[in-house]
Amino acid sequence: MSNRIVMLRLLEVSLLWGCNYVASAYLLRDFSPIFLSYSRLVLTSVFLLSIAMISRKMRRPTKQEWYILLFAGLFGTLFNQFFYFIGLQYSTAGNASLIIALSPVATTFLARMFLGESLTVQKLSGAGIALFGVVLIVLFSGKSLGVSKGDLLLLAAMLALSVSLLFIRKLTVTMPSYDITILATVIGTVLMTPAAVWEASQGHLHMSLHLSTWLILACVAIFGQGLAGFWWNQGISAVGASTSSMFMNIPPFVAIIVAYFVLGDSITLSQLAGGALILIGVAVSNRRMQAQAPLQTAHAQAK
Numbered sequence: 001m002s003n004r005i006v007m008l009r010l011l012e013v014s015l016l017w018g019c020n021y022v023a024s025a026y027l028l029r030d031f032s033p034i035f036l037s038y039s040r041l042v043l044t045s046v047f048l049l050s051i052a053m054i055s056r057k058m059r060r061p062t063k064q065e066w067y068i069l070l071f072a073g074l075f076g077t078l079f080n081q082f083f084y085f086i087g088l089q090y091s092t093a094g095n096a097s098l099i100i101a102l103s104p105v106a107t108t109f110l111a112r113m114f115l116g117e118s119l120t121v122q123k124l125s126g127a128g129i130a131l132f133g134v135v136l137i138v139l140f141s142g143k144s145l146g147v148s149k150g151d152l153l154l155l156a157a158m159l160a161l162s163v164s165l166l167f168i169r170k171l172t173v174t175m176p177s178y179d180i181t182i183l184a185t186v187i188g189t190v191l192m193t194p195a196a197v198w199e200a201s202q203g204h205l206h207m208s209l210h211l212s213t214w215l216i217l218a219c220v221a222i223f224g225q226g227l228a229g230f231w232w233n234q235g236i237s238a239v240g241a242s243t244s245s246m247f248m249n250i251p252p253f254v255a256i257i258v259a260y261f262v263l264g265d266s267i268t269l270s271q272l273a274g275g276a277l278i279l280i281g282v283a284v285s286n287r288r289m290q291a292q293a294p295l296q297t298a299h300a301q302a303k
Contacts, residue, residue, distance in 0.1 A: 010235040013228045014247040018254025020224040021093040022262050027217055030208035033085035038196040041077065041189040043221035048182040058179050065175060068167050069183050076164025077188020082195060083157035090150025092265045097255035098137055098275045099154045104282050105130045106162035114166060122284060130281025136274035181229055249279050
């Protein structure tokens with residue numbers, strides 16, 4: 001596969017991931033949040049498992065790897081998706097994409113706290129810039145000055161994702177990202193089943209009765225999550241993590257622009273300024289951490 005095709009696919013992935021935020025906000029108009037998340041995960045899991053059965057490349061994880069996968073699925077899929085979809089009900093697709101973009105910086109601090117990794121002046125500077133960007137978005141993107149309930153839940157989703165990346169980082173020592181993505185997604189889907197049952201038992205479950213809406217959901221699950229993840233991993237293998245990571249600057253701004261035309265969301269100055277600061281901060285903080293880029297993107301951008 002030529003580098004031109006690889007770069008085109010990476011661009012397509014970044015566009016898909018940016019549109020995923022908007023599609024999620026759109027689908028929440030016809031689905032309850034937990035059922036929407038669960039349905040999408042089920043479809044994605046079926047797609048990933050089908051690919052795994054066809055390729056026959058996966059090996060059985062060891063007992064220790066199963067334990068780590070359990071926590072990766074718990075935080076990266078169950079907690080992340082739970083807080084993400086509920087938070088999105090009270091926020092915007094643009095805010096969601098920008099807050100989730102803070103994940104690499106949060107992972108850096110969590111790695112310092114739990115793994116003992118060093119914090120350089122460069123990392124601290126980048127983190128400070130990115131955090132200031134988040135403050136701008138959370139405080140000034142609403143109709144009035146203040147902290148949005150939705151943005152706080154999205155911050156919780158981002159933190160859950162960042163915690164899961166610590167487990168994924170440990171798994172990549174012995175397992176390929178291909179296996180981790182599939183197994184962590186499937187485990188997280190199984191763990192979310194009780195939450196979906198609870199939502200139904202409380203009478204809060206509702207779903208669309210329109211075929212077109214279900215087709216959008218299927219496209220998001222199969223193409224926006226499943227296929228995009230494979231293309232991203234292929235891109236990293238072909239052109240390297242450093243080149244691939246540049247495309248991660250695109251999804252937040254794609255989400256803001258598409259949400260403006262599709263959902264009628266306004267584009268605020270605080271979003272643009274905060275988003276720019278977040279992306280600059282992430283770039284500064286991760287300049288010497290490009291080898292870890294696939295850990296963040298393959299798992300984080302399934303929104």
